[in-house]
Amino acid sequence: MKIRFLLSLLFLVVCQQKAICQQKTKEASTHESIKLETDNIFNKLVDIRRDFHENPELAGNEIHTQKKLKQYLLDLGLEVETNIYGYGIIGILKGGKNGKKIAWRAEMDALPNDLPDNVDFKSKIKGAQHGCGHDVHMTIALGIAEVLAKNKNSLHGTVYFIFQPEEETFVGAKNMINNGLLSKINPDEIYALHVTALPAGQILVKPNEMFAYQRRIQIKLKDELTKEQAKELTKKIYSLLSRAETGSKPWEIQNMSDPKIGLANPNTAYKNYLIMDENFKIYSKNNELFLEAYLYETNSSNLVTIIPKIKQVIEASDYKELLLSVSFTQENPTVMNNKKLTDTAVKTLNTIYGKNCVSTDYGQFPFFNDDFTYFQQKIPGTYFFLGGSNIEKGIIAMNHAPNFRVDEECMKAGVKNFSSLILERLK
Structure with missing residues (x-):
């Protein structure tokens, strides 16, 4: 009886394996x-x-x-x-x-x-x-x-x-x-x-x-700065915010397929960064001065710190009394x-x-x-x-x-x- 049971069990296993093989062959x-x-x-x-x-x-x-x-x-x-x-x-x-x-x-x-x-x-x-x-x-x-x-x-x-x-x-x-x-x-x-x-x-x-978080920052001041002063201010903001892994240049996207530093390498240059436009768009309108730039941040938790950091730079400068607002004018969600x-x-x-x-x-x-x-x-x-x-x-x-x-x-x-x-x- 025991032998008959084992033979039946073996038969079921063989049938199962055969069905699995047939399914794999079909797929x-x-x-x-x-x-x-x-x-x-x-x-x-x-x-x-x-x-x-x-x-x-x-x-x-x-x-x-x-x-x-x-x-x-x-x-x-x-x-x-x-x-x-x-x-x-x-x-x-x-x-x-x-x-x-x-x-x-x-x-x-x-x-x-x-x-x-x-x-x-x-x-x-x-x-x-x-x-x-x-x-x-x-x-x-x-x-x-x-x-x-x-x-x-x-x-x-x-x-x-x-x-x-x-x-x-x-x-x-x-x-x-x-x-x-x-x-x-x-x-x-x-x-x-x-x-x-x-x-x-x-x-x-x-x-x-899949992408970094893209934001467009707008800084609005009273229009009392020279072009040179505005550029100097944007350089300070750029220096404070920009971040990249040591030796990496994530703004050089021509290297994204490089086997050593590209996206498919665990040591990729395209992680843990905040990169932004070095040259801000600077223009005046209705007695107000606008400084605008795009930035790209990989870490979502850092996004809330960007506007406060920019305000700190301006408040520590000679232009504290000229500041009107700092805001994101574009903040699309990312994939x-x-x-x-x-x-x-x-x-x-x-x-x-x-x-x-x-x-x-x-x-x-x-x-x-x-x-x-x-x-x-x-x-x-x-x-x-x-x-x-x-x-x-x-x-x-x-x-x-x-x-x-x-x-x-x-x-x-x-x-x-x-x-x-x-x-x-x-x-």
Whole structure:
């Protein structure tokens, strides 16, 4: 009897192991299929991205961009919603099985500039250019939508593709939410990415803050200082507030991909700093003198000390009686990744595509921010950096810089990895 029981138990264990192996084989086959489907649509995605790049539209004017997105999504068989805010558009992919609701966000607007752009598909619109990578972001989102649409019957749940206008002006996400977006779609999780000057295809992420906290400080005084006196005062403020790790230069963002001091190194130069404009904007208006500058702080608890420190400098100077006010005139929230969701996403991608698929971000990027943070305030969300540079090809994906270029191969990494992530997270 005992032997029969042990044999039955052994049989159950063997069956269990067999089922686990079959499930793993099935999952591996699914992700291999995603990779192949990504490769198959790559050339089409390149054409779409270049079309976006040639026809950029500034914040609040994403008319033709919306039309192109809408047609592409409809052709995939997705439901489309445009009555949200501005020229925003939502593609809705309903899977064949019950499951979660997951959103993916991509920005639509271009930058207002005419910086040098060393590509054959330059902007045809004077004063507008996709110099931040939003053309790439939209294309990756369309690629994910196409890959997942081809697996619609096996999908658990619903995917919402949010194409957001007016990110460069930092109002699009907030206005979409204020106009009732989340009452219409109410996702459980939300994800986004930003292409930047890391090696093409490298994914970098961390829990909590991805960027430093950006503030614009304004000091208002009676207009009784000479230009030289005002400059001398701003130098004292700059010297008091500025902070960086010994030997580090976090303002030199061209080193963000450096293996020794970049974001992916535990000893990165891009942590524990407060950097600010050394040259303040100084101007007079209505008998008042204004001193203004941007600053970037990695530690949120230090933000409350900034205004008191500036007041101390002025009160210790000869201009104490001239001080009218010190205030933040801009204090946008920063991107804040949900820890549990981010850790799970990293584990999921590294399990599917190898332990080096996702790199850990050990710092906080200065000078930039993203209004994706407003979505994260309402929904658990994770925001990734995706490398777009290829030094051997002379391609540097440094956002908002002259000759910003992207190695389009990075779009494969974006579509493949995040299609797989969403598929797994839906279950």
